[in-house]
Amino acid sequence: MATHPKPHVVVLGGNFAGLGSAQKIREYAGDRVEITVVDKKSNLLFVPNIPAEVFANHDPALSMFMDIIKPLDHDGIHFIQGEVTGIDPDNRTVDYVPSERPGSESHVLRYDYLVVAVGNRLAYDRIEGFAEYGHTVSDTYHGNLLRRYLPQEYRGGHIAIGSARFHQGNGAEGVEPYPGGRIPPAEAACEGPPVETMLAAATWLQEQGKGGPKNITVFTPAEIIAEDAGETVVNQLLGIAGSMGFGYLNKTEDIARLTKDGIEFTNGASLEAEVKIIFPDWVPHDFLRNLPISDNEGFVVTDLLMRNPSYPEVFAAGVDIAIAPPAATPVPAGVPKTGQMSEAMAKIAAQNIAADITGGAAKRMPLSELAAFCILDAGGSGIIFRADHVLGTSKHAHVMSGPQAHWAKIAFERYFLASRKHGMTAL
Numbered sequence: 097m098a099t100h101p102k103p104h105v106v107v108l109g110g111n112f113a114g115l116g117s118a119q120k121i122r123e124y125a126g127d128r129v130e131i132t133v134v135d136k137k138s139n140l141l142f143v144p145n146i147p148a149e150v151f152a153n154h155d156p157a158l159s160m161f162m163d164i165i166k167p168l169d170h171d172g173i174h175f176i177q178g179e180v181t182g183i184d185p186d187n188r189t190v191d192y193v194p195s196e197r198p199g200s201e202s203h204v205l206r207y208d209y210l211v212v213a214v215g216n217r218l219a220y221d222r223i224e225g226f227a228e229y230g231h232t233v234s235d236t237y238h239g240n241l242l243r244r245y246l247p248q249e250y251r252g253g254h255i256a257i258g259s260a261r262f263h264q265g266n267g268a269e270g271v272e273p274y275p276g277g278r279i280p281p282a283e284a285a286c287e288g289p290p291v292e293t294m295l296a297a298a299t300w301l302q303e304q305g306k307g308g309p310k311n312i313t314v315f316t317p318a319e320i321i322a323e324d325a326g327e328t329v330v331n332q333l334l335g336i337a338g339s340m341g342f343g344y345l346n347k348t349e350d351i352a353r354l355t356k357d358g359i360e361f362t363n364g365a366s367l368e369a370e371v372k373i374i375f376p377d378w379v380p381h382d383f384l385r386n387l388p389i390s391d392n393e394g395f396v397v398t399d400l401l402m403r404n405p406s407y408p409e410v411f412a413a414g415v416d417i418a419i420a421p422p423a424a425t426p427v428p429a430g431v432p433k434t435g436q437m438s439e440a441m442a443k444i445a446a447q448n449i450a451a452d453i454t455g456g457a458a459k460r461m462p463l464s465e466l467a468a469f470c471i472l473d474a475g476g477s478g479i480i481f482r483a484d485h486v487l488g489t490s491k492h493a494h495v496m497s498g499p500q501a502h503w504a505k506i507a508f509e510r511y512f513l514a515s516r517k518h519g520m521t522a523l
């Protein structure tokens with residue numbers, strides 16, 4: 097096991113939260129730290145623009161990957177391409193297996209600070225019938241299956257788009273941040289993508305002369321779709337969607353199974369559909385379960401410093417966390433799983449690690465960062481919304497629709513990838 101003369105910060109994961117954390121730690125702590133990023137692959141996948149690429153009939157694999165080895169090297173950050181298999185918080189070690197070639201031996205890495213940013217498993221394997229009858233746009237492989245299906249095999253039938261039930265852990269249990277009671281746990285992990293996909297699919301149908309919004313139903317396990325954006329935003333979104341003719345089905349509870357002819361839900365409802373575009377449960381990786389840093393599902397518990405309350409040298413950022421804010425703080429327990437918020441968390445984790453090392457002041461996540469900000473690209477047009485605070489608590493919300501949404505999303509992707517490529521953080 098290598099020893100390091102400087103504090104050694106190990107960052108697990110190299111996508112939004114991981115790469116962002118590593119680059120920000122270098123920016124804030126300078127050369128006072130050694131930094132190592134461990135990811136099982138050596139590229140960043142820019143997930144948010146996969147749906148737009150698919151419906152524009154562009155291969156997302158050609159545009160949505162970015163090498164991370166060179167940007168990390170530019171900042172003097174070590175990179176290990178390895179699959180993390182365990183964390184031992186008491187001994188401050190991480191187990192990993194080099195993942196360039198199968199069959200590698202296991203190694204142990206020692207850390208002084210750890211940032212856990214490994215995302216989640218998107219659990220398509222738990223949805224009966226998905227392999228045979230389902231589609232999705234959450235990675236380039238599945239995106240390309242749909243991209244080929246639409247022009248070649250689509251018979252003009254109904255399109256159903258929606259989420260399976262999300263299982264939030266107890267990481268924030270007992271926290272009652274708002275007067276009047278606890279904020280209910282999220283029932284869907286991330287519903288910007290289904291809404292965006294619904295808009296993009298409608299544009300595609302119209303452009304192909306195969307229909308439009310009336311051919312599409314969007315469904316949600318929750319009381320309202322995109323509940324994390326808050327009622328103000330959702331009511332406006334539903335107003336826009338309803339007037340365009342989209343179908344809407346709520347409180348489906350969970351997906352029981354996909355069949356050739358449609359979707360059966362656990363609440364007994366069903367939906368006929370030729371195309372089923374599904375967003376699954378977001379499940380923590382197995383190696384995070386039953387650890388003293390994790391909640392009962394395996395989400396890493398942090399406070400608003402992105403620091404684990406029991407192991408202060410362990411930080412977490414991105415979608416693998418459960419934020420447990422102190423009581424009476426107007427922040428929801430657990431936050432929506434957006435890339436934008438993953439970036440904000442990475443920055444706070446980096447500031448606090450740097451503060452520990454340089455003797456600076458601790459930095460709490462500003463409440464303004466825990467806002468729901470979304471750009472929904474419908475292809476040529478779209479919707480941008482921002483809601484202060486999250487999980488239905490928003491008092492101030494802004495919704496805007498038009499071509500600027502399409503261009504904003506493309507511009508953000510270009511800016512993000514270009515700046516990261518040159519070893520700069522985007523935000």
Ligand SMILES: Cc1cc2nc3c(=O)[nH]c(=O)nc-3n(C[C@H](O)[C@H](O)[C@H](O)COP(=O)(O)OP(=O)(O)OC[C@H]3O[C@@H](n4cnc5c(N)ncnc54)[C@H](O)[C@@H]3O)c2cc1C
Pocket residue numbers: 108109110111112113114134135136137139140143144145146147178179180181213214215216233234286288289381413414415416433434435436437438470471
């Ligand atoms: C279709 C779709 C559209 C979306 N659109 C938007 C959007 O418009 N705006 C927005 O803000 N968010 C959007 N999101 C959400 C966004 O993609 C996530 O919030 C973001 O990817 C989370 O970043 P992360 O770094 O926490 O996790 P991830 O992006 O999942 O990265 C985790 C990293 O950890 C690595 N890893 C995992 N396990 C291991 C292991 N055992 N060992 C080593 N490495 C490991 C992975 O290889 C990966 O690089 C969208 C999501 C989807 C599915």
